[in-house]
Amino acid sequence: MTSWTIAGSLTVERVDERPDLIAEPVSAALRWLRGGSDIGVVEIDPDLADTAEFCAAYSSPLEASANCVVVAGKRSGETRYAAALVLATTRADVNTAIRRRLDVRKASFLGSEEAVELTGMAYGGITPIGLPEGWPVLLDSAVAGAAELVVGSGLRGSKLLVTGEFLAGLPNAEVIEGLGKPAS
Template identity: 70%
Template sequence: MNWSIAGTLSVEAATSRSDLLAEPVAKALALVPDAGLVGVAAIDPDLADTAEFCAHYGSPLTASANCVVVAGKRGGEQRFAACLVLATTRADVNGVVRRRLDVRKASFAPMDTAVELTGMAYGGITPLGLPDGWPVLVDQAVADAPELVIGSGIRGSKLLVPGSVLAGLPGAEVVEGLGR
């Protein structure tokens, strides 16, 4: 694919560069029907945070999406979800996400919990390869995007992927108004 959002990145087929992916991401990518549409690019791990990444590599902030892990409790049961929103928005955790998880209060999962449960690096968590049964809430704007930059499960690379592929992931639910 010709990635207009790549800036100065050198993009390769993600299916041929599992060394640039966290193990759970590589395993999940092998099961994605449109995996051939997913690219990966190596980056400086110190520039993995979205704003620094975009500024350094010339990729537009409007074409980046962030994946956050949200937690809540109901009847003593801990519930988790992943939320994928454009980097220019924030996930509506205490509205949309709280209602979807059916919990009294939802909040961002603690960093160590998110890292342990996903098997991914903080700052690189992505919707591919999340634990079975987790809902993956995808903002409508993400699903509609022709191409996006997201995490790869590690801080040393980024995935480039069409929004339609993200919306088609196992457990994905496209949610209008998730990102505000």
């Protein structure tokens, strides 16, 4: 397994040895994804799952965390969904890049109840691994090029440690230059 330098004060375990630390859709996806056994998992306090709190509490660098947001837009009565993954130091360009990719007039973040219902994951822990079939997984190029990243596990009580290369190899993954815009 990779020697994770971004784990801060946490002990990293192999995800395949701790299935209790990941949501069921994530577990199901990892059973057949190539490279899934190289993923690390860390157990955390669920109250510290939000990125800034997680990084501060566990001494993990903010620039090595990626946030996954789920969005939707409508076109001709059809709702189109996508997940976007950007570095925590940026924000997802929903109004331009994601809206264009979905080919909709307006794209919006999903509300927490709808996001949980559609993904089968906990709000605040949604990850691009194990999302519903057919959803595009939009990755900012900085995410795809990262050697190490902390992402959600589908639960609030843990985080996954992955490579950008692994994420870029996910089914339906698309790398988009400029998907993450500087946070203001």
